[in-house]
Each structure stands twice: as C-alpha cells, then as structure tokens.
Amino acid sequence: MKFSAKNPRLRKAAKRYLQAKKMTLTDLTKKETELYSSTIDLYNGKGNSEGKGLTLNEIYAGYRKVHKGYANMSETDIECLKRGLFIQWYSMTEPNYLTGIAELDKNAELKIITELKKRIDQNKTDNELKWMLNHYLNWDFVFARFKNIAEFKKDENVVDLTNIKLKMVNRGQMGIYWNSIISRVGKGKSPP
Template sequence: MNWSDFMRTEINILSDREIKIWDYAESQTGTMELVTEKLSREGIFEQYRNIHKSYLNLFFRSDEEPIKLETLKRLIFLNWYAQVEPSCYTGIEDLDNATVFDSYSILNQYLIDGKIDEEFMWMLSFYSSWDYTILPFSENKLEALTAFVKGVDTSVLSCPKNLLPKGVMGNRGQMGIYWISMSVEKLN
C-alpha cells in the first residue's frame, strides 16, 4: 500500500468511526438531557473529540491536496455542526478549541490562496448563515475568513438542491449524512 492509499484508508476509517457514533447516538432513547449524560458518561464525546483531532493530524500529514481539502471540509463541518445541533443527536460535544481554531486558520489561508473548490464554497456559505459559529474564532484574527462570513447573504441558504450526482456524499462521515438529509444529491 502506498502513502496515498494509506491516507485514503485513514480518512475512510475516520468516516466509519463517525457513522458508528452517529448510529449509536441516534439509537438512544429518553430525554435529551438523559441521552447527553449517557453519551458523556460512556466517553462518546471524547471519542468524537479524538476523531476531530485525527482529521487535523491527517491534514498535516498528507501531501495530497485532495485529501487535505476533504479533511478540511470535514473539520469545518464538525466545528459548525457541534454548535448548531444538540450533542445527544450527533455524539459531538465540546470540541477542542485549539483544533477548531487551527482548522479555521487553515481555512483562512485557503481562502487567501484561492484553494476552496465550488463544493466547499457553498458549504462554507451555508455555515456562514450561522455566523456565531465562526466569528468568535475568526474576528480580529483571521481576516479573510471573517470577511467571507460577513459577506454572505444570510437571507439565502446557499446549498444545491437535487443537483449533485447520487452518491457524492457517501462515505463522508456525518458531513455526508447531513448533506444527504438536505437533499443536495439527485434523487436517482
């Protein structure tokens, strides 16, 4: 197995770990508070913090731009999702602030360098509608990211509906599950 295949395998393993946690969180019953307490007690949130950090580590270890971009997409999604969706449904809670900031710093540089692809552009535009999830990390520190977030028209949710090829969001962790639920893929 060459280094490139190893990196792709690692990203798939992280995706599988995300799906297992999401499946487990989704299977829980009881009040939101009880489920959150149970997930915390069982170490589920800590497992997700480790996945989040693993994506950042994978980003730094990879030399391949497609892998770096995909891991960055997943990091930014998790940063956003941890703040907008209750942890009892996702298994994600209290992500490491240093990891969150590092991923936003990378994103800031990607914006400066024009390394954001079309998919990431609409994803980031969508996340920016919840500016409170990004601005506390970027304002007065990451100028390009702050300008991007503040420049988004929040009256329009900018994600494609039924336009992407079927399966494009498969095997992409909770990010893929979320975007499939938002009907970005073609129906058939």
Template sequence: MTLYQLGERENGLLLQINNAAGLIEEKLKKLEEEGVFEAYKQVHSQYAALAQENSEALKRGLFLQWYALVEPPFLSGINDIDPQAETRLIDTLDDKISQDEVEPELYAMVSYYADWEFVFDRFAGCDNLQRLISGRLSYNRIIHQLKQSNLTTRGQMGIYWQSIISLVGK
C-alpha cells in the same frame, strides 16, 4: 488515523447515537457513559491534523465544528471540541482562501455555515475567511453545487448534506 478509518469511526459513533433511547437526559447520559462525546472530540481533532494536506478532512472537520454549535449533543454526538483543533481548521481554511485554493464544494459548505452568523464570529481576525463569508453563495447556489457532489461514505457530513438535498427535491 486515515480518512477512511475516521469515516468508519464516525459510522460506529452514529450507530451508538441512533441507538441511544429514552428522554433527552437519558440519551445524554448514555452517550457520555459510552464515550461518544470524547470519541467525537478525537475524530474532530484527527480531521484537523489531516486538514492541511487533505481537503476532505478540512471539510469534515469544519462540518463537525459547525454541527457542534447548531445541533444538540444528543442528536449530533458532539458535546465539545478541542479549541486548538478548531483554530487549526480555521487557520487552514484561511490559508486556502488566501492561496485561492478553495474548491467549489468547500465554498458552498462554508457559505451555508456562515448563514449562522455566530459560527465564525470568533474568527473576525481571519481576513480571508471574512472576505469569503461576505461574498458567500445564496442558498439555491449552495444546493446546486452540493447536488453535484458524491456525498456517500463521508461521515456525518455526507449524511447531513444528503438529507438537506433530499428535502429540496420535495
């Protein structure tokens, strides 16, 4: 799938998530029955497959990994991610850091995710990632950087960041 197709797939999944009604248990059951969890697992894997050649795919894949850890599945639509895809994304990120190819937007995003220390704990052996995390941006600098980004049509990642930025403006 292309990045555009993956974004469209995410939009369809988000509609299913937002339309799931009922108690938490009912929403979880509906999302499972409708294949949303499996579909998001595949979307994440597809982003991982594109990540070495496409920084946007890397950003979206890393976002989904982080989101899977910090948000409940009935809100995110993400119940499980492929560990191999997760490792592929982290290795790609670590390589980009070693080659000094981390653009400011990606640096801001990873800085934000790193505030949840457990998110990158499993990757203590990725020295470049650990170095980036140790020099991560402050919250204000993260928001300042992301305010400069066009966050439309960027899947669940874009929607999340738009919501965070809108809260800061209030």
C-alpha cells in the same frame, strides 16, 4: 526505568505512541459512522441498557478525537478540512445529544479555521467547500469567536450544489447532513 502506570515517563511515551499512530481518512470515516450509530441508538433508547454500547460521554470523547484527526490532516486533505469544519459548525448549531458532538478541542478548532483562511487566501478551495461555507455562514455566531483569525464572508459566485443530485456517501455525518438537505430541495422544500 521502572514500568508502571504511575511512571510519568511511561505515560508520556504511551501518549506519544498513540499520537504517532494517526488514523487515515478511512479510519476516521469508520469511527465516525460507529459514533453516529451509537448516538442514534441512545436517542432511540436502544443503547446501554445491558451495559452494551457507548455512553453519550464516550461518544462525545470519540467525536472530539475524530475532529482532532480531521484537523491534523486538514493541511494536506481538503476532505478532512470539510469534515472538520462541518463538525465544528454542527457542534454549535444542533443539540449534542442528537449529533454525538459536544465540546471540541480548541487547538483543533483553531487549526481548521486557520487552514480554511489559508486555503481561501491562496485560492486553494473548491466550489463544494465554498458552497458549504456559504451555508454555515447563515449561523454567523459560529465564527464570531474566530474574528481575530479570519472574518469569512459569503461568496456570491459559488455554484449552488443543492439542486445537483450529489450523493455524499462515506463522508461521515457531514455526508448524512448534506444528503438530507439535497433530498429536501429535491422535494421542493427550501434548505434550513
């Protein structure tokens, strides 16, 4: 077999190798932090003036990979499910130039929704996930395209965690978002 970039077997082997080298939750957290920092730098005009830093399209591609990583681990790690679900919701509710999150992999999105439904059906969620889902369901259009898989409804028996002073540290952009919500409520403001 000839080794060249044009060789389809080599390209497939390289792709399989990269897919086999799965990122851990710690790796994904670190990558997500870097991507979010790059997004903020670009928004504040600090990125790419000297060819340094990532472009917005590179950030979008990076977040797509991070989301895919969370989706791949969502069956065995509820934290990955929470983060993957957040990224899906956030990609539909906030401007991508502020979040760094644009179009996501459709199969990864389906995997997150399918796993969420499975966990709900098997009563294998926790209060935090239910609380987050209740919040996300205020934007029901986000879930409309998945109605053939699941129709989620708010759970009225969930303990509202916004009044509990949680600290969501090292939890990616999801943690940043929820810390801001909890902080707003602590100052007497209602959540968005």
